Amino acid sequence: MAVKSLQDLFHETLKDIYYVEKKLVRALPKMAKNAESPELREAIEAHLTETEGQVERLEQIFEIVEKRAQAKKCEAMDGILREADEVLSEVEDGATDAAIIASAQTVEHYEIARYGTLASWARQLGMDEAAELFDETLTEEKEADQKLSALAERTSNQQAAAA
């Protein structure tokens, strides 16, 4: 479709992030299964529950803008997950968690970028209710990212101690 206005761009980006979240609901259980440390597994499982809530929040926003909830293929997300699989197949035991954390943080950063943009566009378009819903998710994504950073630090300390 031709994107003629900020409104159109908003709608296209909403479909993009909807694809990302739905895809992540399917990808996270695999990441959790591959995690070596119980802390990382629990963090990923907690974010899965959160992500399911984020999908619902997006469906609420589709309702607010009176559009059908529809996903649009996101090449960036597909690329990130493809690369995550590749790294995971190459990595040796002991570095698995570091690889999973790196991939998960890449996804989080993509989402943080998207939600920041969407919240700002929603405000510009006068959709305050939608903007608040984006902000709620944005806060969760930032917290998930910080939790992963803390886990990454612990993982690298443990590996340094074991070496």
Ligand SMILES: [Fe+2]
């Ligand atoms: Fe998310």
